Amino acid sequence: MIHVTLLCxxxxxxxxxxxxxxxxxxxxxxxxxxxxxxxxxxxxxVDSLPDGDYLVALCIExxxxxxxxxxxxxxxxxxxxRSSVCFVIGGSDGLPDAVKQKAHWKLSFSPMTFxxxxxxxxLLEQLYRAFQIQSGGKYHK
Numbered sequence: 001m002i003h004v005t006l007l008c009x010x011x012x013x014x015x016x017x018x019x020x021x022x023x024x025x026x027x028x029x030x031x032x033x034x035x036x037x038x039x040x041x042x043x044x045x046v047d048s049l050p051d052g053d054y055l056v057a058l059c060i061e062x063x064x065x066x067x068x069x070x071x072x073x074x075x076x077x078x079x080x081x082r083s084s085v086c087f088v089i090g091g092s093d094g095l096p097d098a099v100k101q102k103a104h105w106k107l108s109f110s111p112m113t114f115x116x117x118x119x120x121x122x123l124l125e126q127l128y129r130a131f132q133i134q135s136g137g138k139y140h141k
Contacts, residue, residue: 002077003084004028004127006036007048008120009091017117024124031131036120041091046098053086055103058119059095062106067140071130073105089119 012018021036028034039048049055054077065073077085087107088099100106109122132139 002032002074003053004032004034005050005053005084005086006034006089006120006123007039007045007050007086008036008089008116009039009043009045010041010116011038012117012120014117017121020121021124024121024128027128028124028131031135032127034127045088045090045096046102049088049099049102050084050086053084054082054105056085056087056105056107057095057100057103058087058089058108058123059100059106060108060111060113061100062108064108064110067126067129068133070126071133074127074130075134087123089116089123091116 012021025034025036037048039045074085077083088095088103090096090099109119114122129140131137
């Protein structure tokens with residue numbers, strides 16, 4: 001089972017976002033070992049990056065992809081010897097260049113700008129969708 005870490009700058013406080021995160025955390029237990037680590041604003045994110053993980057930086061200048069392509073990319077990781085992936089979501093100022101330079105993949109949801117707390121929910125939903133696609137589930141239409 002693949003290990004997925006979300007390294008997020010900022011703490012969720014809004015009940016509606018906390019509820020959405022909890023729902024996707026519950027759903028994802030069937031597909032991966034999920035860990036969400038929150039860092040305080042101003043924390044040197046690069047110091048918190050896990051060693052050996054496939055590192056994905058969420059940033060506006062990253063590559064966009066559709067859900068089936070995202071799913072396929074995740075499915076390739078274990079086949080290439082990667083059992084852990086870490087997605088990094090910056091704070092309101094985005095990610096430091098040092099994190100982007102270390103990333104194996106820079107991913108963007110859209111050229112639009114979204115609140116970083118909402119990006120966490122969006123990423124969890126896309127992870128769930130990706131695993132559903134891989135397992136042939138009916139969630140992705």
